[in-house]
Amino acid sequence: MNTRRDPRGMRVLVTGASGTFGRAVCTRFDRLGARVVGLDVAPRVNDPVEVLPCDITDDTAVPAAVTEATDLLGGLDLLVNNAGVGGPAPAELPPGDEVRRQLDINLLGTWRVTAACVGPLVASRGRIVMLSSRMAVMQLPLAAGYGASKRALVAYADALRLEIGTHVGVTCVYPSAVRSPIHASTAAAGLSLEGLSRYEPLDGVVDTVLRAALSHRPYRDLATTRRGAVEFFLARHLPALTDRIVARTLAGRVRSGAFHDSSLAAGVVSRNS
Numbered sequence: 288m289n290t291r292r293d294p295r296g297m298r299v300l301v302t303g304a305s306g307t308f309g310r311a312v313c314t315r316f317d318r319l320g321a322r323v324v325g326l327d328v329a330p331r332v333n334d335p336v337e338v339l340p341c342d343i344t345d346d347t348a349v350p351a352a353v354t355e356a357t358d359l360l361g362g363l364d365l366l367v368n369n370a371g372v373g374g375p376a377p378a379e380l381p382p383g384d385e386v387r388r389q390l391d392i393n394l395l396g397t398w399r400v401t402a403a404c405v406g407p408l409v410a411s412r413g414r415i416v417m418l419s420s421r422m423a424v425m426q427l428p429l430a431a432g433y434g435a436s437k438r439a440l441v442a443y444a445d446a447l448r449l450e451i452g453t454h455v456g457v458t459c460v461y462p463s464a465v466r467s468p469i470h471a472s473t474a475a476a477g478l479s480l481e482g483l484s485r486y487e488p489l490d491g492v493v494d495t496v497l498r499a500a501l502s503h504r505p506y507r508d509l510a511t512t513r514r515g516a517v518e519f520f521l522a523r524h525l526p527a528l529t530d531r532i533v534a535r536t537l538a539g540r541v542r543s544g545a546f547h548d549s550s551l552a553a554g555v556v557s558r559n560s
Contacts (some may be wrong), residue, residue, distance in 0.1 A: 292501045295320035298360040298411075299500075300353070302400055303370030304338045305331045307465070308418065311493045312367055313338075319497075324356040326370070326400070343370055343396030353403035363407035365500050368397045369418045375478045376432030379554050386432035393436035398443060405451060414456040416499045417444050421463040421515055425522040425529055428537050429478050429552055448507070456505025462492045463515050478549055487512050 299316050303309040304325020314335040316323045325338035337359070341352035357363050371393045374385045401415060408415065422430065423437035441459050448457040464486050495511040510516040522529045541559040546552035 292503055294497075294501055297321040297364045297500075298357075298362050299323045299365045299367065300356050300360070300363055300404065301325045301367040301369055302341075302343060302397070303327060304336070305329060305334055306369070307489065308492060309369045310335060311489055312369060312496055315493050315497060321365075322360055324359050326352055326356065343400055344391045346399065349396075349399040350403045353400060357404075357407050362411055363404055364411050364413045366401065366404045366408060366413070366415045367418070367496060367500070368400060368415065370396055370400075371418065371436075373430070373433045375429055375551050377429050377551050377554065378431035380551070382432065386435075389432040389436045390439070393433070394439045394443065397440060401447065405455075409451060409454045412454050414500055414505060415444075415447070415458070416496055417441075417457070417459045418496070419444075419459045419461050421461050421510075421518060421522075423459075423461065425518055425533070427533065428555060429546075458499040458506045458509060460492070460495050460499055460509050460511065461515060461519055462495075462511045463487055463518070465489050465492055478546060478552060485514065487515070 294316060297316070297320075299321045301309050301313050301316075301323065302325070304313050305327035309325060309327065313323050313325055317336050323336040325334065325336055326341040326343065327334075327338050328340070328342045330338035330340055339352050339356055342348055372389055374389060376382065376386045376389070397417065404415075407413070417440060419440050420433070420437040422434040423441045426434040426438075444457050444459050451457075465488070466486055492511050495509050499506055499509050508519070510519045518529075521532075537555070538559045540546065541552075541556050546556050
């Protein structure tokens, strides 16, 4: 049985701390008695904990911000890599600035922060929780940049686990879709997730982050819902079947007219009409 560690006094750093997921994670840890500091490119005046300004795409800013955070905390027991962005990116089109931004934040930004935190985490035999996505294992159409960034994030976590896993636990958490501003640019491009993904409650994602952080034995991977766990299993062990299910769902969405107003989906629409 994987019993739970006591969060009181735990020193926690959360990236993307002023966003939907980050604020919820910070609030929950703070209420449980942990000592929490956040990083965010645009802190808010009403953030539930102290949030330091930090652009995680900046090679120089990240180590300085992490040092400031660990000085405030007096060390580090847990890093929650939550910062991330989404956006439309059909795989059949050349990658543009939107894709480069997703890779720089979702993958390389996480890498920068984690590398800056390795020393204090090894010293405390701490824990890292990566907010990945179901799309790391079960790709959805028209969002290749996001899926690629999250799958690469899992590969990075795997490498990290091999290198520092003797002293630091590394867990990837796989939410599916939660209503938040991360989907705004995709919806604005006429590529809404409605009908392709089932939304789940934010509290369930936060519960899973806490489960990953507070378990005595670190989990490798954690889905956030039972449905998500089934999808994770199918995508990992029966990928061809998963592709057929997603493709059939996509074709149904196209026939319903869901993407007809999106220029980015023109190719998909023409091939599925």
